[in-house]
Amino acid sequence: MTITVNPYLLASYDYTTAKGYIVSEGTFYLAIGDDAHDALNNILAAKGATGLYNQDGNAVDGDADKTYKWTQETLDTETYRYSAITGEEVTNQFDDANINNLIPDTITYLSRSDWEGTYPTEAVSITATEEMIEAINGYTYEKPEDAESVSDYTQGADNGLTFAAMMDIDYDDDETWDAFLDQFTIEELCSVLSTDMSGVDAIESIGFPSVVEGDGIDGVASSFLYGDNRGATAFPGKCVLAATWNAELLETRGTLMGEEALYCNFANIWAGGGDIDRTPFSGRNFEYYSEDGYFTYLAAAVELGAMQETGLNAGIKHFAGNDQETYRESLSTFFNEQSWRENNLRAFESVFCDAGILDTMQGFNRIGCTYMAQCSALMTSVLRNEWGYEGKLITDAVAGTSYKTHYAESLTAGTDFYCWDKIPFGGEPTLACDVISQQIIDTDDGYLLSCVRRAAKNIFYANVHSMAVNGLSTDAVVVTVTPWWETALYAADVVLTLCVLVVGVLFLKNEYGGKNKSNTVQS
Secondary structure, eight states: OOOOOOGGGGOEEETTTTOEEEBOSEEEEEEOOSSHHHHHHHHHHHTTOOSEEOTTSOEEOOOGGGEEEEEEOSOBOSTTSBOTTTOOBOOOOOGGGOHHHHSTTOOOOOOGGGHHHHSOOSOOOOOOOHHHHHHHHOOOOOOOTTOOOGGGSOOSOOOOOOTGGGTTOOTTOHHHHHHHHTTSOHHHHHHTTBOOSSEEOOBGGGTBOOEEEEEOSSBOOSBOSSTTOOBOOBOOOHHHHHTTOOHHHHHHHHHHHHHHHHHTTOSEEEOOEEEEOOSTTOTTGGGEEESOHHHHHHHHHHHHHHHHHTTOEEEEEEETTOOOSTTOTTOEEOOOHHHIIIIIHHHHHHHHHTSOOOEEEEOSSEETTEEGGGOHIIIIIIIIIITOOOSEEEOSOOTTOGGGOOHHHHHHHTOOBBTTTTOOTTSSOOOHHHHHHHHHHHHTOHHHHHHHHHHHHHHHHHHHTSGGGTTOOTTOOOOOOOOHHHHHHHHHHHHHHHHHHHHHHHHHHHHHHHHHHHHTOOO
16 A cells, blocks of 8 residues: 655644744654554654553554655655645734734743643733734725726727636636626626525526535435435434545535535535544534644645535635634634644645635634634635635625625625625625625726626636526526516515504504593483
8 A cells, every 4th residue: 555645744833933834854654554643653662762651551563664754864844845735924814813912921831842841721811912802803895005006907898708618718817707707787796795505696688597505524415306206315414424534525525515415406516624622511512524724735725625526616615714603703713823723724635726616605603813814814814815716705694794894894804705695694785796886886996896796707717617607698598587476475565464464553543542431422
């Protein structure tokens, strides 16, 4: 058996001096064994150790022949200085998420060189500074002084480019994509920003069909639209799948989920959990592969890559650092960049860089004090500039929560569209599409319009590389049809509403009219 190891995965992140990935000098060991304890004992044997024990307390010898080693002669700070995908320099992006940079000397980070002296023994309480509170409030967008005018962008042009015509257009073909986007009005462009539980609405002018989205980590969570309408398969949890250590099984399950999603008419599904099992008690552990970022790196790309190959856009979530389920709304996650790069981000990295998925869902949490959707360091600097992501990027559900509705801030940070924006949890929704389009028009903000164009491009690019384009030709016409039963339901709603109003008026008239009359009767 040949085992291939990517040396990139053996690099460490130095957030203090090199501020990038390094390969330390010294001897590196790899080992096989019946379990992790056995493999470690084999390494210790190769290093000349004696008096070894297994996890049951039994004496063992270890087997040096089951190890491989090589020596790094000098510290290497250059090999992984730049992204292998884009050539972008990989350096610190998250210094403002290190609590010690916000409130000096708040915590001591755990260190392997002083395990006993740095191991935490009690929780740390902090009081937010004014600067932190301002960041948490989240109102950060101001129209740039050099922003273009809305009139600098063409709108409503007749360039003859339909949705299906963009199927073979490269992401970097700016000229053709600009010509495609020039065909939209501001309102049409902004319409793709808001979604309900079904997905994105159709746009007839370019032959763009409505795109149906599914949700479910361990199954499509729907019924087949085709065939006998059976329910889609519910597979065992992600942690169970990962525990098989079986890449072939991971790939097969990804293919099966992709095929079932197509039978349910889903162009994409929010499936694949890349976060870390930080505690045995997290309510989302069944969605995530492992407590280890490197293992997740290896497993997630296999399964989600297989989904993507079927014509389904696989959308990993919750990007990134969704460490807990309870109280995850608006939770601030603090860390140093080494921990973030080597664990949380490493777990997600492969699905973008290796599997080439085209859908991603964010989390409810904050990176430091910055709401996830407003974190340009993560959404733009790392995801797109370092990892070369070309897909679409959606929030987690925004309905009914005000901290998620700073639309200009999140859109300019790199977010593309808004999940469940049309679902009125906690009152009538204020839709991103309406807020953004009105702000662009009222303030003549060409920069904000350019961000909408970028978002629309990402959404159309991902969808045109999915089953959403199946059956479409470049001259296909999409027509929105309201079925008879939907019209009947609307009519029934109107009739029932009128009946309730009439009954209410009669009740009030009888209740208060009768009392007034009785007051005038003389005994």
